[in-house]
Amino acid sequence: MTAPRRMHLAAHFPGVNNTTVWSDPASGSQVDFSSFHHLARTAERGRFDFFFLAEGLRLREHKGRIHDLDVVGRPESVTVLAALAAVTEHVGLAATVNATFNEPYELARRLASLDHLSGGRAAWNVVTSSDAFTGENFRRGGFLDHADRYTRAAEFVTAARTLWDSWTPGGQARPFVHRGRHFDIHGEFTVPRTPQGRPVIIQAGDSGQGREFAASTADVVFTRHGTLEAGRAFYADVKGRLARYGRRPDDVKIMPGVTVVLGDTDAEAAERAAGIRRRQVSGPTAIVFLEQLWGRDLSGYDPDGPFPDIDPEPAGEVSQGRVRHADRLATAARWRALAEEKGLSIRETVIELAARHSFVGSPETVATALEGFVAAGAADGFILVPHLTPGGLDDFVDRVVPLLQERGSLRAEYEGTTLRDHLGLPRPAVGG
Numbered sequence: 001m002t003a004p005r006r007m008h009l010a011a012h013f014p015g016v017n018n019t020t021v022w023s024d025p026a027s028g029s030q031v032d033f034s035s036f037h038h039l040a041r042t043a044e045r046g047r048f049d050f051f052f053l054a055e056g057l058r059l060r061e062h063k064g065r066i067h068d069l070d071v072v073g074r075p076e077s078v079t080v081l082a083a084l085a086a087v088t089e090h091v092g093l094a095a096t097v098n099a100t101f102n103e104p105y106e107l108a109r110r111l112a113s114l115d116h117l118s119g120g121r122a123a124w125n126v127v128t129s130s131d132a133f134t135g136e137n138f139r140r141g142g143f144l145d146h147a148d149r150y151t152r153a154a155e156f157v158t159a160a161r162t163l164w165d166s167w168t169p170g171g172q173a174r175p176f177v178h179r180g181r182h183f184d185i186h187g188e189f190t191v192p193r194t195p196q197g198r199p200v201i202i203q204a205g206d207s208g209q210g211r212e213f214a215a216s217t218a219d220v221v222f223t224r225h226g227t228l229e230a231g232r233a234f235y236a237d238v239k240g241r242l243a244r245y246g247r248r249p250d251d252v253k254i255m256p257g258v259t260v261v262l263g264d265t266d267a268e269a270a271e272r273a274a275g276i277r278r279r280q281v282s283g284p285t286a287i288v289f290l291e292q293l294w295g296r297d298l299s300g301y302d303p304d305g306p307f308p309d310i311d312p313e314p315a316g317e318v319s320q321g322r323v324r325h326a327d328r329l330a331t332a333a334r335w336r337a338l339a340e341e342k343g344l345s346i347r348e349t350v351i352e353l354a355a356r357h358s359f360v361g362s363p364e365t366v367a368t369a370l371e372g373f374v375a376a377g378a379a380d381g382f383i384l385v386p387h388l389t390p391g392g393l394d395d396f397v398d399r400v401v402p403l404l405q406e407r408g409s410l411r412a413e414y415e416g417t418t419l420r421d422h423l424g425l426p427r428p429a430v431g432g
């Protein structure tokens with residue numbers, strides 16, 4: 001029997017979504033350091049590659065009020081990770097930081113500092129942000145179109161690499177120069193070359209441009225394509241783009257964000273999953289979910305009743321922040337067809353659309369399914385998104401991780417010290 005392929009695992013600290021059941025009595029603070037500490041230590045106990053923090057630069061609004069499904073506020077990622085560096089030893093520390101509103105010199109300095117403080121465990125998830133609403137927080141306002149956001153992001157990473165590479169491995173600072181469309185900078189970088197040479201780059205965009213950016217630049221791709229079929233298509237697409245940049249399939253790790261619900265038996269897990277889904281989508285949550293697409297007030301509808309028979313308002317905006325629907329009428333028609341075909345209420349339809357769990361079953365069932373994804377070329381690993389903070393991955397690490405380790409599909413111990421070591425990525429040569 002050949003050994004199974006090793007998978008890479010990461011832990012996602014819950015953020016802006018309705019995955020997290022903040023109303024659960026077992027749910028803790030999203031701000032207290034003890035929450036970050038607990039989840040990061042759990043990830044390390046499970047020999048995960050990295051701990052991941054998302055970023056939202058503006059609290060979403062719904063009907064002019066702070067969106068009550070969101071965590072109301074959270075601390076800045078690099079700062080949190082710097083504190084975690086002191087209380088963890090091995091696990092990678094990945095910060096989502098926007099490339100539209102920051103500047104290369106300042107961010108490269110912060111990430112290089114994190115790489116030093118953590119002994120080579122820093123990663124940067126390069127996101128571009130999607131809206132003028134977020135931009136209003138900044139001096140630059142809306143600032144860039146979708147297309148320009150990726151050219152800026154690509155140039156941002158190139159500039160950051162120039163800065164990271166400007167010190168010789170021997171410890172000499174050399175002047176740097178970067179001249180491009182978005183940045184024209186030169187000078188001397190203040191942070192010596194870091195343990196990883198350069199922090200790991202993660203990318204999370206899904207458009208053609210986002211995928212191209214990932215293929216040219218990223219070490220890890222965080223994707224939403226968490227079903228077997230969609231995962232395989234995405235995986236083949238992104239890996240197929242690499243050769244154009246002189247890269248090999250193994251140079252980029254593809255990691256979908258997934259949820260796991262465990263039980264002693266598959267039946268018990270299925271029952272728990274159904275209960276969690278209902279808590280993730282309350283009646284009012286379901287109406288809000290629909291209003292985001294409809295762009296109009298639907299508060300008169302009964303969440304346990306049939307789907308609205310009126311159409312969305314094509315130009316209506318009741319929500320501000322990261323909700324995007326390309327074609328509202330077509331999407332509404334699709335949702336309505338699903339409701340009618342299965343005889344579902346509004347709430348049941350939203351549960352079906354928004355709260356499906358990726359892996360549900362006993363520890364054996366889940367371990368086998370995760371391995372199946374990797375074997376089938378749908379993923380190189382997974383970013384686990386728990387529904388509870390901070391204890392939501394305790395069970396996974398206690399019950400699934402030992403099985404994966406026994407079967408050889410997950411490392412039993414860390415074999416290197418840096419995040420690049422965990423991911424099997426070489427330390428880049430200066431200027432390479």
Ligand SMILES: Cc1cc2nc3c(=O)[nH]c(=O)nc-3n(C[C@H](O)[C@H](O)[C@H](O)COP(=O)(O)O)c2cc1C
Nearest residue numbers: 054055096127128129204205206207210222223224
């Ligand atoms: C799985 C996933 C996670 C993301 N996480 C964040 C995030 O934490 N913060 C953020 O500002 N944007 C996040 N984004 C948004 C992307 O950076 C990007 O702005 C957005 O997907 C639009 O780009 P696209 O059209 O290429 O998909 C995420 C996107 C995906 C697919």
